[in-house]
Amino acid sequence: MLSATGWGTLAAGTVLTGFGYALGYGEAAALGMACLLAVAVAVLWALPAPVLDAERRIAPRRVGRGDSAEGVVTLTNTGSRTRRGLRAVDRCGEGDITVEVPALHPGTAHELRYALPTARRGRVPVGPLRLERTDPLGLARRMRPYGDPDTLLVRPRVCPLPVLPSGQAHHVEGPASDTADDGSLTFHALREYVLGDDLRRVHWRSTARTGTLMVRQMVDVSLPHTTVVLDTRQRAYASEDAFELAVDCAASVAHAAARSHFPVHLVAERGPLLHTDGSGDDGDALLDGLAVVGRSDLKSLAAAFDGMESHRGGGALVVVTGTDDTRGLGAVDRVRHRFDRVTMVRVGAEPEAAREVSGPRPDVPQLHVASLEDLPAGWRREAAR
Template sequence: MTSVRESARPRTPADDENAEAGARLRSVRPAAVGLSSSRLTPSGRAVLGTGVAACAVGWGLGYAEALALGVAALAAVAFALVWTHPTPSVRARREIVPIRVARDETAQGVVVLHNTGTRTLRGMRAEDRVAGVPVFPVDLPPVPPGAEVRARYRLPTDQRGSVEVGPMLLVRGDPLGLARRVRECGSAETLLVRPRTVPLPVLPAGRTHHLEGPTSDTAEDGTLTFHSLREYVLGDDMRRVHWRSSARTGRLMVRRMIDVSLPTTTVVLDTGQDAYRDGAFETAVDVAASVAEAAARSHFPVRLLTGGGLLPLGDGHDPGADHVLDRLSLVSAESRHTLSDALDVLERLREGDTLVVVTGGELPLPGERLGRMRGRFDRMLVVRVGVSAAATTALGVPQLTVDLLDDLVPAWRREAMR
């Protein structure tokens, strides 16, 4: 494990700017001190056992050499326990930089150690856990009194999902490696590994829309229609309070309106594991995330569906790209839901503008059902992952075939220009 050490220095304004703009660090707090105990390492226990046995043999049989060896071993164990007995006066924390990252991008754990005592701290090591597995021992440099040091290590981001990091252990060992004092610092934090995405243009639909996206959170009343009810929050227009529902629920409820002139992009992700060969499902998630992110960054409405149902994207009609990527970070392939289940959910929803179906190439497509969907959407596209172009079947709707995420960009741009 390779770590990058930083010399003792005060925090600079550049550090604060980086944390706010790119890292968005969370839980940067003094470490909560857990149990602290000094105990022997496996090597220490072996030396202790050897010392006891050597002393017994030397004393019982009169071997002076064995007795001397046993006494030396016991003395080494005693020295190690005395070395690690004092509890170091230190504050420690661990930061995750950044807290959200795309798959295979760099995320780091940053150990911050502040010496609050009067003596230089030596032999300190930070040990962290990722997904419950103890990993990443980081040897810390000597810390003078009142100084602060930092050490960095890279976190694994090769698998999409929510990764629990911590709690961190602060370890102080003796020079012989026979004993160590362990203290638990802070609590576990979560690193969210998102899907990879590529920049895509929004597919133009057949209706007249705000092509440049909405310029505010509201639109002209002529393009607004009722969508649902939600609880009142400070700043809501009181003219949109639904008094009958408010009286029935005992809470102030307001109408949530949507702008029907904005093109709605509906992304259907097939989560049936039988539809994909090895590794293809992750590419399919990346494709769905790229399509949804493109619409969300243009402030167009987005709907995400899987065989399990409609994925919630927050209270607002414009969820933002962050909500879209966070939600797709947690989807997984399963055997109980198929593309047909996702189409069942889609048939119960209102029609939209653009429909993109992302699926694998291991199962035949329900061509008849997909053909019926085309009449409910202005633009429809099927993206198949892990299938050759020669193996595609005629559906009456445009199809794209990709093996890697980077294959999507040129094919998508050609489709957008049609």
């Protein structure tokens, strides 16, 4: 197909040729014929379809905001002729990434690497990959798609944090799953005996009834639970960057608990976002879920605390919000007695005193964070309190 330059050259050549012959201007006719000849040569140059194999992968497929990610394209010339004038065009988000391809000799392979944008959190569509063959003047090109579209997941940034101690007794090493070896004294279920089980947990009545040795399965209910309330209201933050920092802070708090195999409950003013039980790859699940969290138009944060009056009790409540609009933060006082400790993370510059009127009582600890690098020091002080 012709490029925009090619269509312009074709139109100019047609007009000049007709004008020159009609009015007897030989120079104009010659120039017009040269334009038409250039277009014809360009089409013949780009017409042969390259015989290539192309494979594109994303490395890595999940990355923290601001970290590096690459598209890696491997091109193999499976034909019998050297291919020149090729370039790879990969669709990424709303724009294209173009990479020039060097000459490919028959039977040779070449690997192309190019950076993918990771400045914005979310799912970034990548592809489909296109190979374009163009003439030296850029008048004509031939495009051929390769492979299927893919997705790069840009997750929040996280920093290492300790888990806030809460409750009277803690299983400091986890796990929180139903497969805990000893657990606490809370009965969960019956299961068949496996080699290594404590014989003191054998349930003899069920063993006699089923003819199979059955043991009691216990779970540890003293594990510290962490509830994270993320304020996603647009009016709570001064800028988009402040909201992204709030998501990073919430992700860091939740990931610290999940990494230690402790349960995490993540909510926003629109309702629950994610709940993990402390087993498996909960940390990755939390980061994947927070990668696609957006801002809301709601006016108050109070709805995020509506379901917490029936909280089982204990654990830590962490509220992550901004410093602009504080409507609904006073609802923390309704549920704070259900938790062992409550901490608030305020993202942005420290608010004026007038803005604190609708917030929680002054005895709720507040950490003011201007960047993600400020969070660990303040969090460690809160953990040691």
